[in-house]
Amino acid sequence: MTHTERAVVVLEDGSVYSGGAYGARGRALGEIVFSTGMTGYQETFTDPSYHGQIIVMTAPHIGNTGVNAEDAESRRYWARGVVIRDPARRASNWRSNGELEDALAEQGVVGVRDVDTRALTRHLRQAGVMRAGVFSGSALPSGAVEGGAAAREALADIVRGSAGMVGANLSGDVTTPERYTIEPDGPAAATVVAVDLGIKSRTPERLAERGARVVVVPAGTAFAQIEAIGPDGVFFSNGPGDPAAATREVDLLRLVLDAGYPFFGICFGNQILGRALGYGTYKLDYGHRGINQPVLDRATGRIEITAHNHGFAVDAPVEGTSVAPFDGGRYGRVRVSHVGLNDGVVEGLACLDIPAFSVQYHPEAAAGPHDASYLFDRFMSLMRDGALHGSEVG
Structure with missing residues (x-):
């Protein structure tokens, strides 16, 4: 896949983190959380407990071991969105039978790469988890990446209008x-x-x-x-x-x-x-x-x-x-x-x-x-x- 396409993560407090499109293109809305696991990303993304959430992976390198048919923890990928820093250029593991990005795209999981996930995680630790959105492809308006205030505020309004986790029966x-x-x-x-x-x-x-x-x-x-x-x-x-x-x-x-x-x-x-x-x-x-x-x-x-x-x-x-x-x-x-x-x-x-x-x-x-x-x-x-x-x- 080409990685010239841009993507942004927008938090309900108005914070914006820019990166490249990864996985599926489009819009994902959910509660943004961070996972500190250095391995097991496939098990994480297929864990039904992550339904309705956008996952920030704090480990910088994701995708190294690819994906396989044995490690999925359910019938589908439940993560609504994925935020990573450095995706692997190619999978390298004897058990791998596919690339993570391809699997995310097939499952409709909208992702963003090349984000400073350390800075984003520190922000969430200080401000608390909140609603967020990942936007790429046709869902990303012109000017949002370059810092256009109006475009970014419009995306933040979309996030603020989405459902939260409190009171959710899922x-x-x-x-x-x-x-x-x-x-x-x-x-x-x-x-x-x-x-x-x-x-x-x-x-x-x-x-x-x-x-x-x-x-x-x-x-x-x-x-x-x-x-x-x-x-x-x-x-x-x-x-x-x-x-x-x-x-x-x-x-x-x-x-x-x-x-x-x-x-x-x-x-x-x-x-x-x-x-x-x-x-x-x-x-x-x-x-x-x-x-x-x-x-x-x-x-x-x-x-x-x-x-x-x-x-x-x-x-x-x-x-x-x-x-x-x-x-x-x-x-x-x-x-x-x-x-x-x-x-x-x-x-x-x-x-x-x-x-x-x-x-x-x-x-x-x-x-x-x-x-x-x-x-x-x-x-x-x-x-x-x-x-x-x-x-x-x-």
């Missing part, structure tokens, strides 16, 4: 259209119903590796349908959007907890558990995204390097044990099991009186480190034993 956009099953290699040790709120493909595979038969069901599945499957446990996945808008999912989880099913949630599922227990959630200034986030497991004292993608967090007491506020303490005692070491954000919840726990990050490690893979083992043990042991929750 799980229905990304969920599987129909139920499917991932079988273990041998006899099933347990049956898990995984509610797909934006699940990554590696997650049910990690459970199947441990002997679970995983039945993945669409968001919106009724509790009676889950019961009919006869699960030994229920799992809520990662996903996009504002957990405060996910009232249907919160109501479903309360039915799961009331029925006594062992529960494990990650990312969005962690936020849904928090709200089901009666805690609030809030939007982070710029969130956690990348595969190098340090988290303290308070039960063991170990520091895990983990993969994250979240812009909201659970508002629960970090110290000590609290009683879940919902319905006068119906679900008993809760502890914050994991804490983010960069900013003290709640990164996990453990219920002491019901069989339920969750973490805010991605233990499936796609892409990312494998420090948190033990959490799938913990879920298997929870389904077998029916309760979290005290040594596991601190």
Whole structure:
């Protein structure tokens, strides 16, 4: 592709960053966020949790390893836009079967290259994530690149008129259209119903590796349908959007907890558990995204390097044990099991009186480190034993 075409990134505060067109041409509007991962860009762009977002990659060189058919985490690229600094001139990896830019173009992901992503990231860290737009091709008006104030303000107005992430209910956009099953290699040790709120493909595979038969069901599945499957446990996945808008999912989880099913949630599922227990959630200034986030497991004292993608967090007491506020303490005692070491954000919840726990990050490690893979083992043990042991929750 030619790279003489220009493109701009326009933020809702009026900031403009110029570069070259990359991937698809056109207009992309969404919440602009940054990811600190140095590898795993294909897994990032295909993560349904990034639905509705424009991703700034802080690693300067992107595209070096190309793309392949094995590393996609879902059926399509969900990133709405991509901002990078230095794209690879060509892919160079024995597993590659295509170029990243070609894949972005085919998927309709509008991108921009040659942007000072360090400066853009520093701005987002100071001002907070916000709405933005990437404009190229016929969507880029004359004069916007050269600094024409009127043209740039017109683009900023388009951005300000777009939808934000607060209040967005997006799980229905990304969920599987129909139920499917991932079988273990041998006899099933347990049956898990995984509610797909934006699940990554590696997650049910990690459970199947441990002997679970995983039945993945669409968001919106009724509790009676889950019961009919006869699960030994229920799992809520990662996903996009504002957990405060996910009232249907919160109501479903309360039915799961009331029925006594062992529960494990990650990312969005962690936020849904928090709200089901009666805690609030809030939007982070710029969130956690990348595969190098340090988290303290308070039960063991170990520091895990983990993969994250979240812009909201659970508002629960970090110290000590609290009683879940919902319905006068119906679900008993809760502890914050994991804490983010960069900013003290709640990164996990453990219920002491019901069989339920969750973490805010991605233990499936796609892409990312494998420090948190033990959490799938913990879920298997929870389904077998029916309760979290005290040594596991601190």
